[in-house]
Amino acid sequence: MILLIVLTVILVAGLICLVRAVRGPSTPDRVVALDTLSSLMIAALVVLGVHYQAEIFLDVALIYALLAFIGTLAVSKYLEGKDVGM
Amino acid sequence: MDLAGYILLIIGAVCSLIGAVGLIRLPDVYNRLHASTVAVVGGAVVVIGGAGLLNGADTFLLKSAIIAFFIFFTTPTGSHAIARAAYIRGPGLSSETVRDDIADRDIRNLPECGIDDNLKEVEDLLEE
Numbered sequence: 786m787i788l789l790i791v792l793t794v795i796l797v798a799g800l801i802c803l804v805r806a807v808r809g810p811s812t813p814d815r816v817v818a819l820d821t822l823s824s825l826m827i828a829a830l831v832v833l834g835v836h837y838q839a840e841i842f843l844d845v846a847l848i849y850a851l852l853a854f855i856g857t858l859a860v861s862k863y864l865e866g867k868d869v870g871m
Numbered sequence: 872m873d874l875a876g877y878i879l880l881i882i883g884a885v886c887s888l889i890g891a892v893g894l895i896r897l898p899d900v901y902n903r904l905h906a907s908t909v910a911v912v913g914g915a916v917v918v919i920g921g922a923g924l925l926n927g928a929d930t931f932l933l934k935s936a937i938i939a940f941f942i943f944f945t946t947p948t949g950s951h952a953i954a955r956a957a958y959i960r961g962p963g964l965s966s967e968t969v970r971d972d973i974a975d976r977d978i979r980n981l982p983e984c985g986i987d988d989n990l991k992e993v994e995d996l997l998e999e
Contacts, residue, residue: 787877788925791918794884798891798910805894805903813900813957820949821894821907824942825887828915828922831935832880835922843934850941857949864956 788836792829799825816860823853872924879921887914899965900957904950911946 799822806818827846834842890910897903916939923935964971 787880788922791880791884795887795914795918798887798914801891801895802910811900811957811962813953813960813962814903816953816956817900817903817907818894820946820953821890821910824911824915824946825891827938827942828883828887828918831919831922831938835926835931838926840928840931840934843931843938847934847938847941850938850945854941854945854949858952861949861952861956864960866960 788832792832792836795825795829795832799829812864813861816857816864820853820857823849827853876921876924879917879924883914883916883918883921886910886917890914898967900962901954902965904954908946908950912943916943 802818802822802825806815806822809815809818827850830842830846830849834840834846887910890906890908890913893906893909894903897906919935919939919942923932923939926932958973
């Protein structure tokens with residue numbers, strides 16, 4: 786029961802982040818909001834994995850954390866006007 | 872073990888809600904980064920730790936600990952990169968800002984920052 790309540794609260798927080806990502810006046814605002822949103826979704830995935838007793842959710846969360854980190858770094862380097870170095 | 876897990880879950884949920892509200896309410900990018908860090912470190916990492924404690928299996932705890940440590944160590948890196956990009960290309964500081972320590976450093980027009988440039992900057996700062 787507590788797991789589902791915590792999941793709902795995390796999803797509401799993610800929805801608020803989404804509002805900032807849509808409204809945010811500048812691009813860095815949107816990047817910050819999407820970074821926060823991805824971390825909250827990772828937490829939601831782990832809570833779901835505990836609720837369903839399925840470890841596959843944790844593997845998905847780990848890969849999602851990696852990809853979100855790389856995406857944030859790439860977008861901020863692009864905003865700086867530098868080569869991303871790929 | 873279960874009680875500790877539930878307590879961590881509730882703390883994390885409250886912190887992520889506080890961070891999200893701060894993301895809406897605060898005035899500029901740098902303040903929003905502060906709120907975002909509350910939501911990620913106080914919210915997501917604590918929730919993942921609590922969820923790992925709740926489950927009985929060892930591999931569950933190990934995997935969630937790995938995810939929590941990964942987020943804990945990569946979020947400052949990403950936040951630093953975003954803040955630097957926002958300062959270089961972004962909309963500028965809020966009008967209520969009282970102090971900007973790197974305003975005279977002119978980091979917007981720095982060439983490609985190699986190690987030599989950084990060393991030179993450090994030496995200049997030391998001479999001052």
